[in-house]
Amino acid sequence: VPTPSLMTRQRPLPTRLDTADLLRTTADVAEQIKHGAWTHLLPPGGAWPTDDRWCRQLFADDELDVWAISWVPDRTTELHDHGGSLGALTVVDGALAEWRWTGSRLRERRLGAGAQAAFPLGWVHDVTWAEPGVSPLVTGGTTPGFCAPALSVHAYSPPLTVMSYYEVTEHQALRRVRAELTDIPERPKR
Numbered sequence: 001v002p003t004p005s006l007m008t009r010q011r012p013l014p015t016r017l018d019t020a021d022l023l024r025t026t027a028d029v030a031e032q033i034k035h036g037a038w039t040h041l042l043p044p045g046g047a048w049p050t051d052d053r054w055c056r057q058l059f060a061d062d063e064l065d066v067w068a069i070s071w072v073p074d075r076t077t078e079l080h081d082h083g084g085s086l087g088a089l090t091v092v093d094g095a096l097a098e099w100r101w102t103g104s105r106l107r108e109r110r111l112g113a114g115a116q117a118a119f120p121l122g123w124v125h126d127v128t129w130a131e132p133g134v135s136p137l138v139t140g141g142t143t144p145g146f147c148a149p150a151l152s153v154h155a156y157s158p159p160l161t162v163m164s165y166y167e168v169t170e171h172q173a174l175r176r177v178r179a180e181l182t183d184i185p186e187r188p189k190r
């Protein structure tokens, strides 16, 4: 079995943008959503579906696409990468959990409202809804027993075209199980 070598040499990326640009973009759009700038593309009254994930493309050009995604319990995305695209997200409301492949195991982190995450090339992760706090943006979010959707803004550059899916083997390695052409990010597993 060959020993993987570390690629430390800087290679040109297929985009002029970097993850810092994408983090800034998602933070800006998250802020705009909170100030009502995108209501024409969001569910009326902020009533995101409570039984399924929802997503809407807010912006797209040759370099970048930006999405609003809402998350509900029990809708994992499955372990995946983002093909040849860099990505980033900002959590607008609620909370997400991310399991990222470190090279030898999955590491979890929780992303609360305002938290950000960047996805460089080769980033493999699974993202799910996480236990939320008070959710003022979501109608009915304070009803006892009601699991308010989480909302996040995602940006990809170049725009997302393909995602590969993975599983962790019994030997604690990553096995790629399939790739899908898609322009819909963080597609949920059903």
Ligand SMILES: [Fe+2]
Pocket: 080, 081, 082, 125, 127, 186
């Ligand atoms: Fe992802």
